[in-house]
Amino acid sequence: MEIAVSLRQIKPPHETRTRILDAAEELFMLHGFEATSMRQLTAKAGVNLAAVNYHFGSKDALIEAVFRRRLDVMNAARIAELDRLEKEAAGRPLATAAIIRAFIGAGLRMIEDARGGGRNFIRLLGRTYTDPQKQIRSLIGQLYAPAMERFKGAFERALPQMPRDELVWRMHFMFGTLAYTLAATDTVQLIAGCKPEDRYDARLLEARLTAFLQAGLLAPLHEAKDVKKAA
Amino acid sequence: MEIAVSLRQIKPPHETRTRILDAAEELFMLHGFEATSMRQLTAKAGVNLAAVNYHFGSKDALIEAVFRRRLDVMNAARIAELDRLEKEAAGRPLATAAIIRAFIGAGLRMIEDARGGGRNFIRLLGRTYTDPQKQIRSLIGQLYAPAMERFKGAFERALPQMPRDELVWRMHFMFGTLAYTLAATDTVQLIAGCKPEDRYDARLLEARLTAFLQAGLLAPLHEAKDVKKAA
């Protein structure tokens, strides 16, 4: 008699939300936030046009939800890995390379998840660090802040001799390298015909990135100490 | 009698084009391509709404013109600097740091040009490497291609012992660091309250970037040689 009830049992209560989030993740990655319309998005998700506003309130709120869903667990994993390493080290400072791997590992593992949409998200995330909309960058910054503080502390203990402002810049360079590497798809092919499958080989990429970033973070201090800023 | 004629003499023939390009550069940097409307753009430029289509044909063609105007001279300067260095070296291979400086110098000099709009363009460019629209990335790649080939050759001569595919990846990492550093404005402040004026001190930034990138490019090869790709 109540067909609606039996249908609802087949379809879990939050499936619509999830379908919307997955479709949004992919379309935002492919075309950007502005260029993705609610009509495209709901069509791809196989849900009604009005469902986005019902479940999320607005397009902006949906964008926020897309990032919260993944970033919270991603940064928690980063912090957990750092906790594990520090417990293991029992008070001794960590190796720089180990901290780097703890940071980049979360993103690299996700890039191999092509099915679950993780790869879509990682590419979207890498681009969004430099999104024109201040509101979006600020959301990302807020979601990153706890992990950022945690890793900054770990690097400070690992590199006690490095000036604080230099460390901040080198961490900034590190995020840049990672963000761009995960977001960009064309440059490598542009420079040289690189095998497409290499781009998503997380183990190979991790080795390459770690070697590059470790050397950069540990680089000798530049001599331009005469370039002093005015008070 | 002919007031229109005297007015036209005050206003050079291409001033309208230039005003449009300058306004577009700034608004594209601030809000992105999609979020910038022709109405905002022409209002800011102080020209008529129809002027963009008259002078450029379409919004897409305007976007292309914005990049061509700056990138052509920027990459020509990069190549000229490399020519100069190689002539000076008279056959000996160049130092890695010198090649790096020849590449990043063009962008860093532009970032100091706040008045002429150079800074706007650099931040826009840094973000556009990872633009969602394939058409735009492809344009950028095309405008970069000659300089890219030239620098790849210079690095190959400077680092003859480095495997070609490893070099390509390290150059990719280098572009990423530079692109992100020039495009991003928030991360440095997020990690630590960095003095805002430092972000645009090109000499300081050049020293920091060169130290980081040189070490990264010259890093020992990673040991993951067992990770072989299938044919």
Place this chain on the structure above:
DNA sequence: GTCTATAGACGGATAGAC
């Protein structure tokens, strides 16, 4: 070359039936 006016399509959001 510059302007006004408008065509014509598409955007996000919502009211209200079911």
Place this chain on the structure above:
DNA sequence: GTCTATCCGTCTATAGAC
């Protein structure tokens, strides 16, 4: 929760007067 129908604003592009 889901759906249809629709409001109303904004968009790019262009026609045609000056």
